[in-house]
Amino acid sequence: MSAANATATPVRILVWGENRHEQIEQHVRDIYPDGMHTTIAEGIAEHLGAGASVSTTTLDEPEHGLTEEVLAATDVLVWWGHAAHGEVSDEVVERVHQHVLSGMGLLVLHSGHWSKIFGKLMGTTCTLRWRSEQDRELVWTVNPTHPIAQGVPNPIIIDAQEMYGEFFDIPAPDELVFISSFTGGEVFRSGCTFRRGHGKIFFFSPGDQDYPVYHHKDVRKVIANGVRWANSELPQRAVPTLLRYNTDDFFNGHGYTGPIEDHSADAPADQ
Amino acid sequence: MSAANATATPVRILVWGENRHEQIEQHVRDIYPDGMHTTIAEGIAEHLGAGASVSTTTLDEPEHGLTEEVLAATDVLVWWGHAAHGEVSDEVVERVHQHVLSGMGLLVLHSGHWSKIFGKLMGTTCTLRWRSEQDRELVWTVNPTHPIAQGVPNPIIIDAQEMYGEFFDIPAPDELVFISSFTGGEVFRSGCTFRRGHGKIFFFSPGDQDYPVYHHKDVRKVIANGVRWANSELPQRAVPTLLRYNTDDFFNGHGYTGPIEDHSADAPADQ
Amino acid sequence: MSAANATATPVRILVWGENRHEQIEQHVRDIYPDGMHTTIAEGIAEHLGAGASVSTTTLDEPEHGLTEEVLAATDVLVWWGHAAHGEVSDEVVERVHQHVLSGMGLLVLHSGHWSKIFGKLMGTTCTLRWRSEQDRELVWTVNPTHPIAQGVPNPIIIDAQEMYGEFFDIPAPDELVFISSFTGGEVFRSGCTFRRGHGKIFFFSPGDQDYPVYHHKDVRKVIANGVRWANSELPQRAVPTLLRYNTDDFFNGHGYTGPIEDHSADAPADQ
Amino acid sequence: MSAANATATPVRILVWGENRHEQIEQHVRDIYPDGMHTTIAEGIAEHLGAGASVSTTTLDEPEHGLTEEVLAATDVLVWWGHAAHGEVSDEVVERVHQHVLSGMGLLVLHSGHWSKIFGKLMGTTCTLRWRSEQDRELVWTVNPTHPIAQGVPNPIIIDAQEMYGEFFDIPAPDELVFISSFTGGEVFRSGCTFRRGHGKIFFFSPGDQDYPVYHHKDVRKVIANGVRWANSELPQRAVPTLLRYNTDDFFNGHGYTGPIEDHSADAPADQ
16 A cells, blocks of 8 residues: 555545355354454554455355456455355356456465455465364564564464465465464475465465454454555556567557457458 | 486476467477477476476377376476467366376476466466567576576576566465566566465466577576476375374375265264 | 664664775766765665665774774664775774674675775675776676665666676575666676575675766665665674584573583583 | 586586585584595585596685685585685685686585685575584475475484574575474475576575584485586586677677766767
């Protein structure tokens, strides 16, 4: 978010929640009575205040609440899913993918590592090692000047958490911001940034349905920082496109018309 | 390729060629009478000698010549496609993707930037700017200690080439080895490495059906270097997998049994 | 610069100019009648307005104008030097180095690539290939979502410039933002970011005493963007320090007392 | 090490040991009766066999055993120091620095993080958090296809070790290969590669005078892998140099003759 934008228009943030554990499991509902997405959204609003307008939607909405119209009006999408990754329709995933490549920011939280959208953006399996046994998680800053690392202690202490461990099958992140350790001794690249197309992506692993992590003061701060970082500074949203440029004309691209064409002088050859 | 492997077993290299321009266009056939894939394969064999066994296959073979059996017996796959990216079946792309993530090396050449397999591995559009007007391409080394940059002049001079220019919509490469310039003044990240899963990927942009680039001495050397670099040193091929590990047991992972489970002590909680 | 800081206190920017060419060479004085540092400073002020307070100093000032007091009151230092790198005292270089590692932002412009301070921060020779023959420079954006790349065309066209070419002996930058080409066909990593200690560094190569590059609209915009990016978000300036931490105490570090110590329980062992 | 070199000439490895703890402290002498450098050298020889010739030298030798002649005959230098970093002469550090930038490989082990040569190559303080209290160290692979990570379990388990923790003030490594955790919960980027000039550098943190870490099977394997990786493939050693190139002559650089020169046609302008 540029300083100028900050004062001008609030960042439009949409928190997408799978919202299944909350319906099925009482112990999750106890922790997140209004749904995890609501708690996540509250944490963001708490930090960004008037600089942001935060809303939520869930899997069970028509088109999972992610219509073309909704995405076009979203600056940063925050994604939490776990039990129902397979229920997210490929069509919606494709739509979100296009919006990220066009400039919409994306935060992928915790078990979202195995979501279709994260896998599609990373190109890898995004698998890891895990265990849910009340490990303490320590989140260490390894990039102290990064905007996402501001305003939190080093380490952030989370008393009880699911363990996520290496090897985490992601591309080497553009920036590694946090590394976590767990009581059992595992480590995890828990805060990673990626730039894809015109979009910025922040993966942050703390957070789970079985633990009250999204009520944690520092976790909320990091997520708010991530939203601010992922918000595009580009003047408009557009997916990168293949274009032909004549010699000495750097600014007027021509659309692609197929691989095999006429080779005469005024009809430029195929790519 | 480890020194040990070099003496032990030859690297099994498969060059995949689309082989359409060669059938349709006489001027391409004039440059590559046995098909582009054959010329590429010859360039590799010329450099790796007894250290490699090089074969070729093409789009029009059954399953595009990329059956499970063939891929399982391939250490490094080299990909050239252009006019018929859309004809490559999604099933075969998925199969190649799994093999790359499992440890098969992959070289993507030139117009392969827009192939399904490269897009799937990168997660971006892989679009760029282009023009086919006989630009001279200069390929500059920016990573002189990289194994792929050994044995070639700085710059490599290619008298006539298609222009590929920035912005090239790829993830920031793990290693940037070459940057090209063109007569018209455009620049391009022309030699890039990526690690994905257990596989290594090298993208190298010089090479086109309309120009005799795969006969170029230095281009052949780079491709051979790339093959050697991309060849896995892992003892066996395996796709990264999500596994649960008990506390204090770092080596015996348990398969995933679903997101919502019993929370009693001996049945570990869901991820 | 965080949005909050933007409204609160202006960024304190100091442009350091060698100011030798301007005194010795009439053709430089013709382009930069008030000194290059003044023109650079004006370009920054023009873009940051009330968000910045910009001042200048030069080599010939006592302590080169870079006393401890001055540096402590500088948020971002902009460095231009060329003919007299060797005259910059090692003591001042050491002082600037400590301030960068403590959190002061640093922009190194053009021939500053060979300055003592840049070499000390990079650890390499920072050499390159060059020629001053009126080459046209095109500055291409390869990282379109980076804050430093906002608000300028792709490419930036500079009609006449000194050529800087690869191999440029720097560490692989944390982020590669711009790549330039020149009429002669050379390429150069012309916009690079580096994080060192608590400081952020931006190297930007366009700019020379023999050409009016610092009057160029887009060059001025990039430099202003760079200043904004390099400005620290950390609450205070402090150089990273080696500290001993007791088990389970993550926040109270103990100073180093030497490598060989008593091994009894209350006197922690040597490092 | 290229396959060709492997069979042709052995890699010439020199292990440099400070050799002070061994003289002063009986408990260190008990673990490393012939000096730590000897144990490290034996571990390398054990893995590289006929592919390497390994020798050692120490701080107390004339010129610390690192004369110009010795360095010119060294392919990879391995550095262990701790108690006496300050006693290493600046002249020798400068000499080693030049050799690294010219192509000599360098391994920096453990407390070598605070050596003059590592600091000079990194440009940062290279400080960290630490504690010597018998922590168990687990060394996790985060880059499984890297040559340095081959042949060791994930994780490597070191029963007792000094703790090294983040924030470790180094530049973001070119490649992050290992991350360690410690009993106390700290994490550390324990295996990092850096390319500087024509040289390759591997930092590996396990290893300490108070623990028998250099007798550890997996630690020895990693160090041997690192040596092999750091060995240059360049045909000759040369420090990168600033050179002027005429237009259209890419291969005949001219030496630098000073910043302010004649501007006539046959005497190219200043840089």
